[in-house]
Amino acid sequence: MKKYNNFFGRFGGRYVAEVLREPLRELEDAYKKYIVDTDFIDELNKFAKDFIGRPTPLLFAENSTNQIGGGQIYIKLEGLANTGAHKINNAVGQALLAKRMGKTRVIAETGAGQHGVATAAACARLGLECVIYMGAEDIRRQHPNVYWMELYGAKVVSVESGSKTLKDAVNEALRDWSGSFNNTHYIIGSALGPSPYPDMVREFQSVIGREVKEQAKDLDIAVMVACVGGGSNAIGFFEPFLEMNTPRLVGVEAGGKGSGLGENAIRMTDSGKDGIVQGYKSKFLIDSDGQLSETHSISAGLDYPGIGPQLANLGEIGRVEFTSINDNEALEALKFFARNEGVIFAMESSHAGAAAIKIAKGLPKNRAIIVNMSGRGDKDIFISAKALDEKPWKEFLMEESK
Amino acid sequence: MNREIVSHLVAGYPTLEGSFEVAKGLIDGKGYALEIQIPFSDPSADGPTIEVACSQSLKLGFKVDMGFELIKRVKLYSPETPIYLMSYASIVFTNGVENFVKKAKLYGVEGLIIPDLTVGADEGLYELGKKYDVNIIPVLVTSVPKNRVDEILRNSSSDWVYIALRGGITGSYTEITKDNLDFLDYVKGYNKHVMAGFGIQSKEQIDVLDKHVDASVVGSYFVKKTKELFDKKMDLSKGISQVISDLRE
Ligand SMILES: Cc1ncc(COP(=O)(O)O)c(C=O)c1O
Numbered sequence A: 001m002k003k004y005n006n007f008f009g010r011f012g013g014r015y016v017a018e019v020l021r022e023p024l025r026e027l028e029d030a031y032k033k034y035i036v037d038t039d040f041i042d043e044l045n046k047f048a049k050d051f052i053g054r055p056t057p058l059l060f061a062e063n064s065t066n067q068i069g070g071g072q073i074y075i076k077l078e079g080l081a082n083t084g085a086h087k088i089n090n091a092v093g094q095a096l097l098a099k100r101m102g103k104t105r106v107i108a109e110t111g112a113g114q115h116g117v118a119t120a121a122a123c124a125r126l127g128l129e130c131v132i133y134m135g136a137e138d139i140r141r142q143h144p145n146v147y148w149m150e151l152y153g154a155k156v157v158s159v160e161s162g163s164k165t166l167k168d169a170v171n172e173a174l175r176d177w178s179g180s181f182n183n184t185h186y187i188i189g190s191a192l193g194p195s196p197y198p199d200m201v202r203e204f205q206s207v208i209g210r211e212v213k214e215q216a217k218d219l220d221i222a223v224m225v226a227c228v229g230g231g232s233n234a235i236g237f238f239e240p241f242l243e244m245n246t247p248r249l250v251g252v253e254a255g256g257k258g259s260g261l262g263e264n265a266i267r268m269t270d271s272g273k274d275g276i277v278q279g280y281k282s283k284f285l286i287d288s289d290g291q292l293s294e295t296h297s298i299s300a301g302l303d304y305p306g307i308g309p310q311l312a313n314l315g316e317i318g319r320v321e322f323t324s325i326n327d328n329e330a331l332e333a334l335k336f337f338a339r340n341e342g343v344i345f346a347m348e349s350s351h352a353g354a355a356a357i358k359i360a361k362g363l364p365k366n367r368a369i370i371v372n373m374s375g376r377g378d379k380d381i382f383i384s385a386k387a388l389d390e391k392p393w394k395e396f397l398m399e400e401s402k
Numbered sequence B: 001m002n003r004e005i006v007s008h009l010v011a012g013y014p015t016l017e018g019s020f021e022v023a024k025g026l027i028d029g030k031g032y033a034l035e036i037q038i039p040f041s042d043p044s045a046d047g048p049t050i051e052v053a054c055s056q057s058l059k060l061g062f063k064v065d066m067g068f069e070l071i072k073r074v075k076l077y078s079p080e081t082p083i084y085l086m087s088y089a090s091i092v093f094t095n096g097v098e099n100f101v102k103k104a105k106l107y108g109v110e111g112l113i114i115p116d117l118t119v120g121a122d123e124g125l126y127e128l129g130k131k132y133d134v135n136i137i138p139v140l141v142t143s144v145p146k147n148r149v150d151e152i153l154r155n156s157s158s159d160w161v162y163i164a165l166r167g168g169i170t171g172s173y174t175e176i177t178k179d180n181l182d183f184l185d186y187v188k189g190y191n192k193h194v195m196a197g198f199g200i201q202s203k204e205q206i207d208v209l210d211k212h213v214d215a216s217v218v219g220s221y222f223v224k225k226t227k228e229l230f231d232k233k234m235d236l237s238k239g240i241s242q243v244i245s246d247l248r249e
Helices: A018-034 A038-052 A062-068 A087-100 A114-126 A136-141 A143-151 A166-180 A197-215 A232-241 A309-317 A327-341 A347-361 A377-388 A390-400 B016-028 B048-059 B064-077 B089-094 B097-106 B125-132 B146-155 B178-188 B203-210 B220-231 B236-248
Strands: A058-060 A072-077 A105-110 A129-135 A155-159 A184-187 A221-227 A248-256 A273-277 A280-284 A320-326 A368-373 B005-010 B033-037 B083-086 B111-113 B139-141 B160-164 B193-197 B215-218
Touching (some): A018 A087, A018 B139, A018 B146, A038 A087, A062 A327, A062 A347, A072 A197, A087 A197, A105 A166, A114 A129, A114 A143, A136 A143, A136 A155, A143 A377, A155 A166, A166 A184, A232 A368, A248 A327, A248 A347, A273 B089, A320 A347, A327 A347, A327 A377, A347 A368, A347 A377, B005 B236, B016 B033, B033 B064, B048 B220, B064 B083, B089 B097, B097 B111, B097 B125, B160 B178, B203 B215, B203 B236, B220 B236
Parallel strands (some): A129 A155, A221 A248, A221 A368, A248 A320, B005 B033, B005 B215, B083 B111, B139 B160, B160 B193
Antiparallel strands (some): A058 A072, A273 A280
C-alpha cells in the first residue's frame, strides 16, 4: 500500500484552520522524506530493538485453544513492548522525526494514558521537552499512568472542558499546537487527525503486522482480530494483509453498557455518521447538527467518538469487518486469558480477546486466529480490581491510604 | 477614525433570550456588524471563555435552527446591521453544505466564517457561496505564506477577509506587532475589506489597528462581559451597549 494517501475513499483529508496548514505541510514533507530514508529507518529499527524490545512474541494460547475447541488462538504480545503497549512504536517514530525536523518540544494527547506514557518515555530518551494533555475524567480513571508520565519528566495538563476525555484532550493539544508549531511537534496517538497523521501512524505501527507475517508464516491464518479506539493498533496489525483477500480482518469496537447513543463507542456498525471533526473526515458519533456525542466504555482507550479514516473506508468496502464487545464481556475475557495463559490483557485489548473467543469457536482446528494484545493490563488495575474483586481491593486501598 | 467593531456573540449564551439581548446591546452601542457563533461541541480554535459559552449554550439545548431564528429576530430589530455567521466544519457539513449556505442567504446572513473549511479543503463551500451570493470569508493568520494568501484571495469572491492577529486561540491578549500591521496592509492591497481580531480587549489596541483595518473584531471580551452582567443579574442589552460604546468612544 502507498505510504502517503491523504484520502481513503471519501475519508481522510486535512480540514484545519489556515494557521495549521503550514505546520502540516512541513510535517508531510518531513514524513515523506524520512519514511524512505535508510538512515532514518536504521535509527528507528535500532530503537525498536534496543529501547522498545522488538520483536514482541507471538504466543500460542494452547490452554485457551484446548478449552474452546475451535481454531488455534495466537496472541501477539504488544504489551511486552517498553511502556506496555503498541503506542510506543508510533511515539518513538514521531519523536525521532520531530528531532530530525529540529523541534525541541513535543505535545501529545492521551486517553488511557498509554500514548502519553509512551510519548513521555520517548521524549525522556531523546531529550525533548514533553507536555501531555489528558482529560480530567481519564486522569481519574488512569492515575498510575499519570504518575509514570511525570516520572519521565513530562508535564501532564488536566483538561477540564467538554466531557473531560480524549476528544477534549485532542482539542487542547490542537489549541497548543496552533500557537507553538515553530518549536513544537504534536504526536497524535492514533491513526487519525488531519493528513499526514493517518498515513504516518499506520506506517510506524505496521511493524506489528510485519512481525506477525514473519512469525506466523507456517500457520494457516483464518482471522486477525484487534480492538479499535482510533484504530492505530488495528491498522498497524492489519497493514501487510490489507491488499490480500485473506485472512479475515476483524476490528472490535467498545459496546460499552448498552446500545443507546452515549452508552458505547460503536461507530462502524451502529449510529456512526459521516462527519468532519478534529481535522479529518470519517465516521463519528455525532447528532443531527454535527455535535459530538458522549461515549462510554470501561476502557479509556476505546472511548472516542471518531475512528481513523482508513479503517472507516476499509469497513465500508468490506475488507475489515467490525463487531463490538460490551464492558462485561471484556472483563470476562480478561479473566479467561489471565487464568488460562498467564497474560493480563489491557482493558482495550480484552475487547479483541473476547471477540476472538467467540470467533475461534466457529473455526476448524487446523486454522489460526491471531489476536492483538495491544497492551497489557497493569494500568487498569484500579478498574479491573474494582470490577472483579471489589471488597478486598477497597480494603487494601483504605489500608494503603492511611 | 471610524472605530468600526465587528462584535462577536455566542448564540444561545447565556440563554437563547439572553443572546438576543446581547445582540440588541451590541447594535444599540453602534457595533458595525455582528459575528454570531453557532456553538460546536469541540471548538478547537477557541479559548476557555468562548469554549465554556458554547458548551453552556449546548447544555441548555441549543440547536442550529435556533441560531437561524435568532438571526431572523436580530435582522427584524436592525435590518441594516450585517450578520456574519461563524461556526465549524462539523456543523456545516452535517447540516449539508448547500442547505446551510441556502439557509444563510434566506435568513439574510452576509457572510459565513468557517475557519476549518479552507480553500481547497472546503467541501464546495466557496463555490456555493458564489452561487448563492453569500460571502465566504477566509480566515488568514499572519504566518500564512504570501503565495497561499494569493491562492486564497484569487479563489474568494468575498468582500471581506478576516485576519487573526496570531496563532493559538481566542481570548488571551494580543500584542499588535509591526509584522501584524504589515500583513494587514499587504492584504488590503487586494482591494478587500479587512477585519482583524483575536485577543482584542482594549481601546488602545483598536487605536493601533484602526488605520490598517476596516473593522476590528472583538469576541471573548464581550462574552466575558456578558457573563459578568448575567451573573450579577444586570440588564444584558443596556450593559453590553455601554461596554461597546466605551470601546468605540
Ligand atoms: C492498550 C491500548 N490498546 C488500544 C488502544 C486504542 O487505540 P488504537 O485504536 O489507536 O490502537 C489504546 C489507547 O489508548 C491502548 O492504550
